[in-house]
Amino acid sequence: NMLYQPEDDQNTGPSVDSVDPEERIKARRERIKKRIEQVKREALGEDAVVEKEVSSDIGKGKEQVELSRTRLEKLRNDGLELVTNVAMAGDAREMQHRIQEAEFKHTRVEKLEAEAKTSSEKFDDISRRWSATQMKEIPHDLHEMLVEQTQACDTVIDEKNNLINQLQMSLHVKDDEYVKDLKKQSEDVDLMIERMEEQVKNLTKSYRDELIQIENSFMEERGMVLKNNRSKWDGTMTQRREREEEYLKMRFKRVEDHEAQLDSLRTHDTEEYNMVKIKLETDVQILEQQLQQMKATYQLNQEKLEYNFQVLKKRDEENTITKSQQKRKITRLQDTLNSFRLKLAKQEKHYKEENQSLVDEYKRIADQYKELHKKMKHFSATDWKKFESIWKMNEEEVKDLVKQVLKADQTIHEQQLGLQWHQPNVYVVSLQLTGPLETQEQDPRPSAHSYAKEIVTAAANLGSDADESKVKITPESNLSLGLVKQLLEVLCDEGGFLMEEKLNKLLQPLQSEERSLIRLDAIFKALNIETEDDVNKLSNY
Template structure:
């Protein structure tokens, strides 16, 4: 500020001197102009010479004043230049000293900041490790709870499906057994009524013969005849009432049968719908689980690859050897890999074919391959024991005993066909009702032939004996060699229970429980793909890089100020060089 005020005073004094000089010069110029006007008025040579001399002196005085002013200004300029050079040298020394002090202060602050940063990073690292350990424990606990919940829901669904299957199957068997027993009871009652009518007719014939032998007793005969007529009328009325009652009972049983068939049909449809829903939900859960697995696996794999890439860069930067993990280390035990090795058994439903193709071909084609399959699995009989004739007779007996499961419309359609074709179509319908397949034909026939359970219920056996007494003796002789007709329904029920158990076992084997230990090991491998030593190395490298970054940030903050000082120093040096060159040229 003092230098600037001094410069302002000097400029003001210089301007005043220049103004005074200009004013004096202007006055002298006016005098010279006046002298020139006097010169024009003078005529005498001496006077003109004296005027010219005076004008010349005035001009010389003006020139001398200008030269004096120039010399004074030059001297002042030299003095100011010397002072300016001294000031520049002094400023240069002060700037250098300031830079040295700033550099020393920067080094001291950097050292203090590094020590403080090291302490803060150590504290933060400990806090981060504690938080990471807590987060890992919480995540592991949440994942375990989630997997337990999913497994419990799946087991509950499987249990509900098994209970529904068992309930539907039990209802079907119970309905079929009740209908069969009701038919057997009605047949037995009708046979008893027929026997009573025949006995009454025989008694009436005997009475007629007795009356003819005793012709002399007309009065008694007439009385007895009237009594017999009354009894006959009563019996005929009773027979008529029984017939009407039988017709009503028959209509009632037919309606009840239709109702039970509809109930069974609805139950089967409901069962199939439940099966479809269960399959759909199971497939949806499996698909959702697979999608979640794939998504999480891709994300974790990308993170692992990124971590490996960062690890390789850190090792390369530090000059350490880096080894890539083996391919088996990243091998996934997920659903995609398991699908490549699993083979799910499939079953094809029994389909109804055209009547023209439902002849003996089904029986002949089913005997050989089915027996071969049964012999391979250890469930068949000895080779050659189950012939096609025995199989046909067993199936005919089965169709006769389970005829109540065949609809009346189908019976009317099968009436004009041959017996073999009727048996084939009835088998298709029966298998569709019981939920069996074509491949189970030989197993069912073998089971019926090998079944030797004795009669358990006496009432059912009584009704069956009375019904069998009215059947054709030839048919009874041919079928009794194979299996007792009384054991058809119990044997069929036992076979269906065993078949259901085997299907359930196969379904349970086809969906084994997941081994979570392998998956946990896989996720642990991915989570620990960077070892503890590498993590410590990363932490050390991170600390060094952060310190280096802090130092660079401090340097970057000082760079603009240093650059500004460098520019000012360059400008001052250029001005000094110009001044020195101008002084040299003036000297």
């Protein structure tokens, strides 16, 4: 069935091949309805009207195609109906068989239930009798009871066997019916295949006939189109020939006009050519004269250039010789320069080593000087203390002697001479002297160098965390340690011009504090700054 159904019928709507019986019934009803509508349309002649309307718009070939399509569609539907009738008959038989089978099944179930009920009643009766046999004591009665029980059991077994035989007979009947159904189904399949093959043959023949008719229609239509096109072509060619004749006449006329114009142009161009020829000949003569002059000038310039070339060639040779000499000289000077560089490197190395040794020697001598200066100060202070103590001791003795002399002088004046005694000034001076006279004349203020050294040392010992601007040099002074230190740093940085360059070179290996102190000492000497007061006075500015 699937081979002959249209694609639209296969994909949409209910199908006669469905498993659901309701869907199959619905599909058959729709198919019958479509057939009835098709028959009505054919009876009323609607198809002919539609074909006439369509044929007015399309060609004869397409009209034949539509007509053939309609015929083939009808033939295919008829074949499909013929083939599906077999399936419908089989479905009807299957439906009837299922109804009968349902009735047989219902009857069989009722019979089995009745038999089971009867058997259970008989079995209960037999079971009750077994309890009664236990009450009997006479063997004869017991034997009769057993015989009756045996007969009752045989009766139940016979009924069961009869039921089994009936069911087996029904099973054999069903087997026979199944074989018959298979045979009938095989016959239906063969009939369906036969009808399908016949339908295929009919469709093939119909398709071939319709194809021939369509081809004939297209050939007739082609002949008509060729005839119409040929008539149009003949008319077009006639118009073309007429236009070509008109164009040829116009061309001949234009040729005559052009020939007349060419004659007039030839005459005019001949006259103009003669005039131009005369003018050009005159110009050629002038140019030949100029050419002769240019040749003479060229010859003269060529001789000059050759002479200049010879001169330049000689100069080039001289320059080549000079260049080679200069190269040799450069090579010689380069060797000399390399030797001087080696000597310079050796001397620099020697001077660096000598400078390093001198720096080490200077440091050693400076350390010795500091140590010696420290010892000298120590011994000087010790000697001065001893001298001062001896001086004071002698001064006391002198004071006692002076007192005795003055007392004796007073006694002589008052007692011996009877004069009024006046105390001399030397007595006051002698009583006021305490210690050596040199100590009174010595300047107690420290020198500028020692003052600067104290400032630098104090700033270094104070540390970086302390505020130098708040630390006073002395309780009586208004100058802060930071101010004086800043002054000394400015003098060291900006007063380099007051020192000799040789001193600056010698100070490079020293430490920063020692270098600063030596620079300050040299600057103080240049500025004539000797005491602490001079430094403080400079700080105020």
